[in-house]
Amino acid sequence: MAGSVGRPVVTGHRHWPAVEQESLTSAALNLLLANEISAIRVPNMISVESCIRSVESMLGHGFGSYERVDSSVGRIGVSQIERSDAPEEYFAEVPAEEKIRDAIFRGRPHPVEVVLAALRAVWPGRVDVARSGRRRYYAGVIRDFSGGSRLHSDWAPRDAPRWTIGAIENQLAWNIYYRAPRRGGETQIWDRLWTNDIEVFKNPMRCGYSARAVDGVAAHAVAPRVGELILFCPRNLHQVLPATGGGKRISVGAFLGVTRRGDLTMWS
Numbered sequence: 001m002a003g004s005v006g007r008p009v010v011t012g013h014r015h016w017p018a019v020e021q022e023s024l025t026s027a028a029l030n031l032l033l034a035n036e037i038s039a040i041r042v043p044n045m046i047s048v049e050s051c052i053r054s055v056e057s058m059l060g061h062g063f064g065s066y067e068r069v070d071s072s073v074g075r076i077g078v079s080q081i082e083r084s085d086a087p088e089e090y091f092a093e094v095p096a097e098e099k100i101r102d103a104i105f106r107g108r109p110h111p112v113e114v115v116l117a118a119l120r121a122v123w124p125g126r127v128d129v130a131r132s133g134r135r136r137y138y139a140g141v142i143r144d145f146s147g148g149s150r151l152h153s154d155w156a157p158r159d160a161p162r163w164t165i166g167a168i169e170n171q172l173a174w175n176i177y178y179r180a181p182r183r184g185g186e187t188q189i190w191d192r193l194w195t196n197d198i199e200v201f202k203n204p205m206r207c208g209y210s211a212r213a214v215d216g217v218a219a220h221a222v223a224p225r226v227g228e229l230i231l232f233c234p235r236n237l238h239q240v241l242p243a244t245g246g247g248k249r250i251s252v253g254a255f256l257g258v259t260r261r262g263d264l265t266m267w268s
Contacts, residue, residue: 015218016036016037016038016191016218016220017037017038017220018037018038018039018040018041018220018222019031019037019039019040019041020040020041020042020043021040021041021042022042022043023042023118024040024042024118024119024121024122024229024231025122026122026123026124028040029122029123029172029231032172032231032232032233033170033172033233033258035191035193035233035236038189038191038219038220038222038232038236039187039189039220039222039230039231039232040229040230040231040232041222041228041229041230042118042228042229042230043225043227043228044227044228045114045115045118045176045227045228045229046109046111046114046176046178046227047109047227048226048227050108050109050227051177051178051179051226051227053108054104054105054108054178055178055179055250057103057104057105058076058104058142058178058250061076061100061104062076063075063076063142063144064076066079066082067082072147073143073144073145073147073149074143074144074146075141075142075143075144076100076101076104076141076142076143077097077100077101077138077140077141077142077268078090078093078094078097078138078141078268079138079141079268080137080138080159080160080163080165080267080268081154081159084159084160087132087162087163090138091132091135091136091137093138094135094136094137094138097138098138101140101142104142111140111176111252112129112139112140112252112254112266114176115174115176115229115254115266116128116129116266118229119256119264123264124262125259125261125262125263125264126261126263126264127263127264127266128263128264128265128266129265129266129267130164130165130257130265130266130267131164132163132164137165137266137267137268138267138268139254139266139267139268140252140253140254140268141252141253141254141268142178142250142251142252143250143251143252143253144248144249144250145185145240145243145249145250145251146181146185146242146243146248146249146250147242147243148184148185148239148240148241148242148243149208149239149240150203150207150208150209150239151208151209151210151211151213151214151237151238151239152207152208152209152237152238152239153193153194153198153209153234153235153236153237153238154171154173154234154235154255155171155194155234155235156168156171156255156257158194165255165257165265165267167259167260168257168258168259168265169257169258169259169260170233170257170258171233171234171235171255171256171257171258172231172232172233172234172255172256173231173232173233173234173253173254173255173256174229174230174231174253174254174255174256175187175229175230175251175252175253176227176228176229176230176251176252176253177224177225177226177227177228177230177249177250177251178226178227178250178251178252179226179247179248179249179250180223180224180225180226180247180249181224181243181244181245181246181247181248181249182244182245182246182247183243183244183245184241184242184243184244184245184249185223185224185240185241185242185243185249186221186222186223186224186240186241187221187222187224187230187232187238187239187240187241188219188220188221188238188239188240188241189219189220189221189222189232189233189236189237189238190214190217190218190219190236190237190238191217191218191219191236192213192214192217192236192237193233193235193236194235194236194237198213198237201213209237213237214237217237221241224249224251231256234255253268254266254267254268255267255268
């Protein structure tokens with residue numbers, strides 16, 4: 001959704017707010033990349049009716065479980081973190097997983113294309129799905145986060161040092177919510193970028209970090225709203241809170257990396 005943005009709405013911690021806009025802007029993206037704001041929210045990126053129909057297709061297909069990752073999150077699609085030591089497996093799976101994803105959104109706005117178009121309208125460099133030579137990364141993993149997640153961070157130079165995405169210089173994450181619970185399901189983002197010294201708080205027997213890693217750190221909670229696009233910096237420690245009171249928390253999302261040339265590259 002490009003065009004006039006109106007007056008942005010600022011919410012959250014006054015020193016590290018979230019910004020809500022009618023459409024994505026380059027100014028907000030630059031603030032987010034500088035970690036001067038906690039998140040960008042763009043309501044009504046996908047219509048509620050389209051979300052309802054898409055969720056029917058998602059549930060009809062069924063959700064699998066993450067492999068090789070200590071996670072209870074349901075997913076449709078393949079993620080790089082699952083195949084971090086097996087790039088050939090990952091790229092071999094991409095074409096089939098893209099067909100499944102595209103069939104789910106057939107006849108309705110495709111979230112990956114919607115986000116690419118919004119970014120291309122405001123970003124000065126090239127914007128596209130990431131590639132490794134001629135091989136295309138997967139983008140737009142569908143996830144059921146109803147059970148929440150552990151405190152963690154995502155940072156490609158740390159998580160994928162031998163992949164092309166490992167050469168990025170900055171990273172964002174985007175999600176569009178397709179179903180939201182009555183209560184809970186917030187993405188809690190702390191103003192603490194991952195650095196090596198945080199590894200002392202890593203849980204030795206499972207993924208993620210101890211809550212002590214964010215003691216006294218400013219945070220912002222983004223509650224899911226159907227059809228809304230959110231962007232945040234996933235290098236900051238963050239956690240999805242469990243859904244409560246009934247209803248699932250289903251979203252589609254991917255990462256965005258800023259390359260040395262100033263382009264934006266997308267992958268899941």
